[in-house]
Amino acid sequence: MTTQFGTGCHLHLIDGSAFIFRAYHALPPLTRKSDGVPIGAVAGFCNMLHRYVEGNTGPDAPTHVAVIFDKGSHTFRNDLYDLYKANRDAMPEDLRPQMPLTRRATEAFNIACKEIAGYEADDIIATLAVQAREAGGRVTIISSDKDLMQLVGGGVEMLDAMKNLRIDVEGVEAKFGVKPDRVVDVQALAGDAVDNVPGAPGIGIKTAALLINEYGSLEELLDRAEEIKQPKRRQSLIDNRAQIELSKKLVQLDCNTPLEFTLDDLEVRDPDPDVLLPFLAEMEFRTLSRRVAEQMGKDAPEITEPSPAAAVSDAPEAPAIDDSAYEIVTDAAALQTWIDRAYARGHLALDTETTGLDDMTADLVGFCLCIDAGHACYVPVGHKAEDGGEGLFASDTLAEGQMPLQTALDMLKPLLEDDSILKIGQNMKYDAKILRRYGVTVAPYDDTMLISYALNAGLHNHGMDALSERYLGHTPIPIKELIGSGKSQITFDRVAIDKAAKYAAEDADVTLRLWQLLKPRLHRERLATIYETLERPLSPVLAQMEVNGIQVDRNTLSRMSNAFSQKMAALEAEIHELAGETFNVGSPKQLGEILFEKMSLPGGKKGKTGAYATGADILEDLATEHDLPGRILDWRQLSKLKSTYTDALQEHINPETGRVHTSYMQTGANTGRLSSSDPNLQNIPVRSEEGRRIREAFVAPEGKVLLSLDYSQIELRILAHTAGIDALKQAFHEGQDIHAATASEMFGVPLDEMTPDVRRQAKAINFGVIYGISGFGLARNLRIPRAEAQGFIDRYFERFPGIREYMDETTAFAKENLYVETLFGRRIHTPEIAASGPRAGFAKRAAINAPIQGTAADIIRRAMIRMPEAIANLPAKMLLQVHDELVFEVEESAADEVAEVARRIMENAADPAVHIDVPLVVDAGKGMNWAEAH
């Protein structure tokens, strides 16, 4: 029995997003008990819907109702104005996964649930409201969004559900000073900070209303702007005409949204207990389930309390990992089935297969999707036909039985970019960068590697094979079985499709299972905040930095290589002369024999392998005995610079971009530091004059400069704060030279009488403290007798007793918990702390160092995560991170402004999560190259 919508009908239109955000902010971050999935917003949303349904009685009750949602963040307004809503904060990470659940909740309450890609909920509401009004019905829009006020009148009203306040034509006039049909004109003039609608500068709602009422309409006003008496207003309108007209287009709701349903489809329906109660049970809403069941005269559904044992078990039952349910997708219809399944589920595991390991150059060979454990599909798109040949003779034509690449991309793109669909990957930065090159921006995504790192840094590696073996008891197919290794290695596009499919599908399957297992642990182990604030959001930032790359001048490097070659040849001749024979200068073994056997120099010590140690410290000691060790040191320095830097860096210049693109490993260091490889741009020389010149090859393009900002003494500042050392804190507050201040405090030398040597010793002690000082280590570093070094340490602890306390407390904490924590709560596991013997010493020092190094790492991560938004409207790119330094490439004219913006972000990066008792100071430099900027 359906009623044709018309006179006497009453349509309720609920602004779904407003409900969700209200629910999200009203409730604490609740999680579902059984698996830790965040569920607070869904709970609030359901309560609001329930209360709403309950209140719908009496003569004013709706005959038709719909909840309208936004879909995706990109709408036609973004095409009009790319900054539209650009100042909105990103959706909180724990809210994203709840979005699809709110749709399911609406359907469970048997309320029509509508959204249309590319349109805001407001446009759909506008279209429906106009249709209903034209059909002679009444409309109530349940929202307090002022953008909807333009719709009020002629039977359309708004209802602020929270304040239970009806807004009619008079209400709109009270708010905007004009009738609803002129609201857009006022908004166009006044602009809107929330939505980033520009409007006319200097004109607010009051003035706008005044002008519109005087001239009748915005168009009339703009045409007759010259007549305005107030010079400021007149000028603003004349100067900003285009911007005002654009603003009007942005605030004007679209009443002609293409709808695939009619008003009749929105008729009020009673909830079906067999749908609603199971849903509430699935969400584990105990109170609401009971209440709803009671009202419906049904038994409350059973919600089992997860047993504590189940909560800590790492291996829930899942189907065995085998390839029986892996499917090769070769046509659009089959792919669409998988895409539909992903939409229904709200998440999917994704894996890409490519021709290589370098995500800047590798080509796509196939995609893999997994939605339920054990069920995965492989979509081959780039496999080459077999023809028996290899290398030059290998076929370049595509193999049969694949989807056209572009078709697959076009179909997958909306899914992979959909805000409400979570993508899951293992090391997703790689896949995201590959897909980015094909025009697909994967978001939002979870990364099992990063989840594992947040949970278990220090316990094990976070590669897929290690995780699969440890948590699933399954050894994935080694890639070597497909592509071989060494000289005969082939690229993935030469692998037969059926074999590739098994490998790829297994990877996606394993990834999904790991996610199902590890993700809930984040909440259970109270590490969700670490993952959500320090890991997940950093990944796309790093991806962008890697894509940016840094320009490296090949000629500079090449010239340096030649110069090094010549000097090395001269040194080599000299070395052979001094040794009395020719030998391989680069062989420590041969060198040791020459120094300690042939020449019988003192101090020859053999290591584990029976070879003499010939490290720099030993050669430096020997340099007083003979000329040879010094020449070896010089040769080694040049050899290092040439092989690792001036030669190798040239090989890393990307031919397409002319730049060097490093790869950052987010899980590379246990403490939270990043590591950099291929090439490592975190160890470019700087300490020696000769080495520093290599930084001259890192340049800015014409018209731009490099900007380098680095934290000054960040680890010592963190130590002063965490250990609560008042003398050090005060020194930092007063901006003193911290090493000199330490020396003064320790040795009683007034600051103005400080000698460089005493300061140097204090500096070594300060570093020693951060590393977990030992008399032996300090003695070796300072080249002083061990007793003397121990004396320094004793005196240091006497002057700063808080440091010893910090060390004792930290090691005690580590022994108790087998991990230590940064100020932000990042956990670094220290299982070795329980060991005995020399290993315990290592573990103890690592445990002392980790919270300090790790807190510094957390701080710069926070700065990096905030940086893209801070510099979004500046001509600047963030290129590199070197632990306490960030390097930017900036248009010359904006360099100083960017420096100040970035400095502010870096200096305040700990706030508001942690208040550091000591100011964080950032030094900035700029120049044509990295040497000048640093």
Next chain:
DNA sequence: CCTGTCACG
């Protein structure tokens, strides 16, 4: 593949 060496923070 492992070890020694050395570049960085």
Next chain:
DNA sequence: GACGTACGTGACAGGG
């Protein structure tokens, strides 16, 4: 009382 020690990384060359 002896032992071996500064913390965290990655790249390269030599040598088995």
